[in-house]
Amino acid sequence: xxxxxxxxxxxxxxxxxxxxxxxxxxxxxxxxxxxxxxxxxxxxxxxxxxxxxxxxxxxxxxxxxxxxxxxxxxxxxxxxxxxxxxxxxxxxxxxxxxxxxxxxxxxxxxxxxxxxxxxxxxxxxxxxxxxxxxxxxxxxxxxxxxxxxxxxxxxxxxxxxxxxxxxxxxxxxxxxxxxxxxxxxxxxxxxxxxxxxxxxxxxxxxxxxxxxxxxxxxxxxxxxxxxxxxxxxxxxxxxxxxxxxxxxxxxxxxxxxxxx
Numbered sequence: 001x002x003x004x005x006x007x008x009x010x011x012x013x014x015x016x017x018x019x020x021x022x023x024x025x026x027x028x029x030x031x032x033x034x035x036x037x038x039x040x041x042x043x044x045x046x047x048x049x050x051x052x053x054x055x056x057x058x059x060x061x062x063x064x065x066x067x068x069x070x071x072x073x074x075x076x077x078x079x080x081x082x083x084x085x086x087x088x089x090x091x092x093x094x095x096x097x098x099x100x101x102x103x104x105x106x107x108x109x110x111x112x113x114x115x116x117x118x119x120x121x122x123x124x125x126x127x128x129x130x131x132x133x134x135x136x137x138x139x140x141x142x143x144x145x146x147x148x149x150x151x152x153x154x155x156x157x158x159x160x161x162x163x164x165x166x167x168x169x170x171x172x173x174x175x176x177x178x179x180x181x182x183x184x185x186x187x188x189x190x191x192x193x194x195x196x197x198x199x200x201x202x203x204x205x206x207x208x209x210x211x212x213x214x215x216x217x218x219x220x221x222x223x224x225x226x227x228x229x230x231x232x233x234x235x236x237x238x239x240x241x242x243x244x245x246x247x248x249x250x251x252x253x254x255x256x257x258x259x260x
Contacts, residue, residue, distance in 0.1 A: 001129065001168040001169065001170055001211055001212070001239050002040075002127040002128070002129050002130040002169070002170040002211075002237045002238070002239055002240075003127065003128045003129050004125050004126070004127055004170060004172070004209060004211065004237075005036075005125065005126050005127075005128075006123070006124075006125045006193045006194075006209075007031060007032055007123060007124040007125065008031075008123070008194065009121060009122065009123035009193075009194035009196055009205070009207065010027045010028065010031055010121070010122050010123070011119060011120060011121045011122075011196055011197050011205070012025045012047075012117070012119050012120040012121075013119050013197065014196075014197050018118075018119075019050050019116075019118055020050070020116075020117045020118060020119055020120060021050070021116055021117065022113070022114070022115070022116050022117070023112075024110050024111065024112035025110070025111045025112070025117070025120040025122075026063075026108050026109070026110045026111075027108050027109045027110075027122050028108070029065065029106040029108060031107075031108065031109065031122070031124065032106075032107040032108075032109070032124055033105065033106055033107075034105060035101050035103075035104055035105070035107050035126070036101065036126055036128075037101055037102060037103045038100055038101060039100075039101050039126040039127060039128055039130075040097060040098070040099055040100070040101075040126065040127040040128075040130045040132070040135050040237070041070070041097060041098045041101045041124060041125075041126050041127075042095055042096070042097045042124065042125050042126070042127070042172075042237070043060070043072070043095065043096045043097070043109055043122060043123070043124045043125075044093070044094075044095050044121075044122070044123045044124075044125070044172075044174055044207060044233075045058075045060060045093070045094050045095065045096060045109075045111055045120070045121070045122055046091070046092060046093040046094070046120075046121045046174055046176040046205055046231075046233075047091075047092060047111075047117055047118070047119050047120040047121055047176065048089045048090065048091050048092070048117070048118040048119050048176070048178055048203060049081075049089060049090040049092065049115045049116065049117060049118060050089065050115070050116035050117055050118040051088070051089070051090070051115070051116060053083075053090065053115065054079075054081035054082070054083035054090050054092065055079050055081050055090070055092040055113055055115050056113075056114055056115055057079075057113060057114045057115075058079060058092075058094070058111065058112065058113040058114075058115075059111075059112045059113070060072055060074070060094075060096045060109070060110070060111055060112075061109075061110045061112075062107055062108060062109055062110060063107075063108045063110065064104040064105065064106060064107050064108075065104075065105045065106030065107075066104065066105045066106070067102065067103045067104030067105055068102035068103065068104055069104065070098040070101055070102055070104070070107075071098070072096040072097065072098055073096065073097055073098070073099075074094060074095070074096050075094065075095040075096065075097060075136065075139070075235060076136070076139070076158075076159070077094065077095065077139050077141060077158070077233060077235070078094065079092055079093075079094045080092065080093045080094065080141040080143065080231050080232075080233050081093075081143070081231060082143040082144065082145065082178075082229045082230060082231040083143070088178075089118055089178040089228070089229065090178070090229060091143075091176040091177055091178055091229055091230055091231040092176070092231065093141075093174060093176050093231050093232070093233045094233070095233065095235060097135070099132060099135055100132065101126070109122050109124070118203070119203050121176065121196070121205045123174075123193070123194050123207055125172065125193070125209075127170070127237055129239065129240050130237055130238065130239065130240060131238035131239060131240055131241045132240075132241075133241055134162075134238060134241070135237060135238060136159075136235055136236060136237060136238065137156075137159065137162050137165060137166070137169060137235075137236035137237075137238050138156035138157070138158060138159050138160060138162070138164075138165055138216060138235075138236045139156055139158045139159060139233070139234060139235040139236065140154050140155050140156040140157050140158055140217075140218070140233075140234055141154065141158075141231065141232055141233045141234070142154045142231070142232045143229075143230070143231045143232075144227075144229070144230050144231075145228070145229050146227070146228070146229075147179075147226050147227050147228075148227070148230075149175065149177060149179075149220070149223050149227045149230040149232075150222060150223050151219075151220065151221060151222065151223075152175065152219070152220045152223075152230075152232060153187075153217050153218075153219050153220075154173065154217060154218050154219075154232045154233075154234050155216060155217055156171070156216045156217060156218065156234055156235075156236060157216070164216055165213050165215070165216045165236050166236075166238065166239065167212070167213070167214070168239040169213060169236045169237060169238050169239055170209060170210070170211050170213075170236070170237040170239075171209060171210045171213045171218055171234060171235070171236055171237075172193075172207070172208070172209040172210075172218075172234065172235060172237065173207070173208065173209075173218040173232060173233055173234030173235065174205060174206060174207040174208075174232065174233060174234075175204075175205070175206050175220055175223075175230060175231070175232045176204070176205045176230065176231050176232075177203075177204040177205070177223075177227045177228075177229065177230035177231075178203070178204075178227065178228040178229040178230070179203070179204045179223075179225045179226055179227035179228055179230070180204070180225035180226065181196070181197055181203055181204050181225065182204060182223070182224040182225035183195070183222075183223075183224045184204070184206035184220060184221075184222075184223050184224075185220065185221030185222045185223070186206075186208045186220065186221065187208065187210075187218065187219025187220050187221055188219065188221075189210050189212065189213070189214065190208040190209060190210045190218070190219065190220075191208060191209055191210070191211075192206065192207070192208050193207045193208055193209060194206065194207045195207075204223075204225060204227070206220070208220070213236075217234075218232070218234035220232075
């Protein structure tokens with residue numbers, strides 16, 4: 001199955017929101033100081049807009065200290081936003097990736113949007129032993145308004161043409177919410193990879209993964225704070241493709257016996 005190495009999540013306001021504004025948010029160098037060449041690098045991006053409208057656009061890029069600066073592709077899920085939320089703040093989430101990371105050092109991630117942002121969250125994860133031809137399988141997302149995120153189950157019901165989530169795949173996802181920072185219990189079989197921030201800001205973000213999935217879902221357990229609006233996003237990362245079997249050799253006759 002794909003092997004995941006997670007970085008620590010970073011946020012534009014470690015002790016709460018405070019209203020980031022419209023400037024670009026850039027992570028620190030130590031967020032990803034020594035990238036590994038050739039991996040699948042996925043960067044989870046989420047946050048909350050500083051107003052009731054859903055995010056209308058956003059860009060994602062990077063800068064490096066040395067080496068080649070990679071070009072990121074947005075996952076086909078695009079921007080997931082809780083546009084139905086009857087809230088002053090609107091959660092959003094997306095994922096960007098590089099398939100086969102070039103050699104570089106001190107990689108910084110840069111998030112920008114046309115909307116005013118209350119708070120950004122960024123977290124990277126790199127995969128080895130992944131399917132370099134078709135790295136992603138199923139994905140799914142949910143949005144909601146009100147305190148309905150407790151024991152959330154998000155079906156990975158998009159891109160179902162390839163069949164169910166494979167047992168040797170990897171499932172990862174996040175929940176981003178307009179709600180007081182507090183504890184999120186990972187779903188059964190899932191491992192929490194980041195939860196934040198601490199402080200009084202009305203924000204909550206948590207990421208988790210499951211390296212031995214048994215269902216086409218990503219789940220969360222108890223969520224202690226009250227949520228006013230929330231969004232989830234989960235994706236399947238596929239294992240190294242198995243080589244197709246070679247041609248069957250023709251039958252040959254030797255001493256009256258048919259052999260291969």
